[in-house]
Amino acid sequence: MCTAASFNSKSHYFGRNLDLEFSYNETVVITPRNYTLPFRKEENIDTHYAIIGMAFVVENYPLYYDATNEKGLSMAGLNFPEAKYYEINKENDNITPFEFIPWILGQAENIKEAKKLIENINLVNINFSEQLPLSPLHWMISDKNESIVIECMEDGMKIYDNPLGVMTNSPSFDKQLFNLNNYRHLSRKTPDNTFSEKIELDTYSRGMGAIGLPGDLSSMSRFVKVAFTHENVLENDDEIKSVNQFFHILESVYQQKGCCEVAPGKYEYTIYSSCVNTDKGIYYYKTYDNSSINAVKMHNYDLESNELAVYPLIEEQEINFQN
Template identity: 60%
Template sequence: MCTAVSFKTKDHYFGRNFDYELSYGEKAIIIPRNYVFELRKLPALSKHYAMVGLTSVFDNTPLIYDAVNEHGLAMAGLNFEGNAVFYDFDHAMDNVTPFEFIPYILGQCKNVAEAKEMLTKINLVNEAFSADLPLAPLHWIISDSEDNTIVVETLADGMKVYDDPVGVMTNNPTFDKQLFNLNNYRGLSAKTPENTFDPTVDLPAYSRGMGTLGLPGDLTSSSRFVKAAFVKAHSVCETDESSSVSQGFHILSAIEQQRGCCEVSEGKYEYTIYSACYNKDKGILYYKTYEDSQITALNMHKADLESEQFTLYPLSQTQHFNYAN
């Protein structure tokens, strides 16, 4: 399971939990403007926007999970098992493989409006990276520095591009159903509710937080969608960078997964391998891993963005303690 959330304070942020039972050797990456993205069905992208993100690398090729580009457009791929369909080659379209989709969009679009325009020409073609790395059944969230957010799903009846008014995406079911499900929680509130149940009966508010009674806390993708949307909608925080990034991780921690609670096969557990929080305006990736709660920051603007080589940064996987004595 994974969850992505966009939010804003003074700047605009985009966060993502990467939840899974195994790692493909994820690393942080800065990809400069002149790195040549070879494409399977289209001419290479030899000049494009720079980006910072999280990726695995196979055959010296970055296969990006989530990233933000130098114009503040962010994108992430999340599992969409059983729903994602990729299509046969279409001569009338720009055929892009699913593993090329994130760099293809972030390399060429400044914002969601440009991405929407580009999506009208894209056919996500059913070609895997290699025999060892089959097609990943993903859907994608794309969010810009004006906080416009869309979700892209390729279903049996074609590509759907949904406006995402809550700025949240998880996994199944399809996005329209996820959004509709929020209706079931429209009565939830950060405030203590009045007794409308039966005002003639004494029903005292015996606890704080009674407005959130019924907010799901389980690990299903539909519950995580509701919880992330509620927490984001009610998030209150100072607008400076430190407070905003801290708040971003607090939002993500509301739907993080502790190892042991979701067994996906005998002895294998899904857990939050990393949480990433991007400042879209400043091109900074902040991340934490399951093993290291300290926040690591990677600022793309501190790299040479005119270079032709990407730079990889191993994820920190040892806990950093602040010893008080």
């Protein structure tokens, strides 16, 4: 399970939590403009927008989990068990789900251009390899002005406008939005007593406006909690404070090892959290064992190159002793 968010503060920021019970040894990867993007059923793209994101590199191919291109368009794939992929249709662009992120980010500058590409896409049921079958996913795509969600269902591909700029997992995005109706009473402010005029009820604690906000790890509860946090946190005019605030949004739905058992002795947890300044192409990240913020700058690499740049994650925590 996972959580993604898009947030405007000093700049535009995009990122996600990756929640799984195991890691693929993912790395931060820059795909420069002249790295050839191969596609199984469509022509290769030799020149495209540069991309930075978190990926599992296999056979020199970046399997992106989340990424941002040099124009500021961002995209993340999250687990979605209801996903249905399709057979080849010669009338469409037949793109496999693991090619979806580079197909969009390599060519689209913003959501408007992404929608035009998506209108002709057929996400086909082709595995990367026998050892790496497709994962059931849905995707959030964002620029600084808007976000959309893409879901492939039994009855076809759905494109949802995402007014909140957050996403988790199941159920489908339209049902997640509808579920927020059950929490319309939540507030950052202290609530009035509407229980009864006959009894005086005490405000015995701060934060009582958020009583009823879910705190469990299920995807629907995480959607409510991250949406409430996202809509109520304060914006900042400082880069470091903005990045910290974005990570605090994601931290509201962190998963700790031991709290979500998915198989005997196996526990889902937040493997990494990311935050990209999409205006500057800076990819910030934290890992479960290293809460320090680390960063890779896209524009510090030769974006005219034809070779991937791969940066292993810094997993070891550093402690800043003050005495």
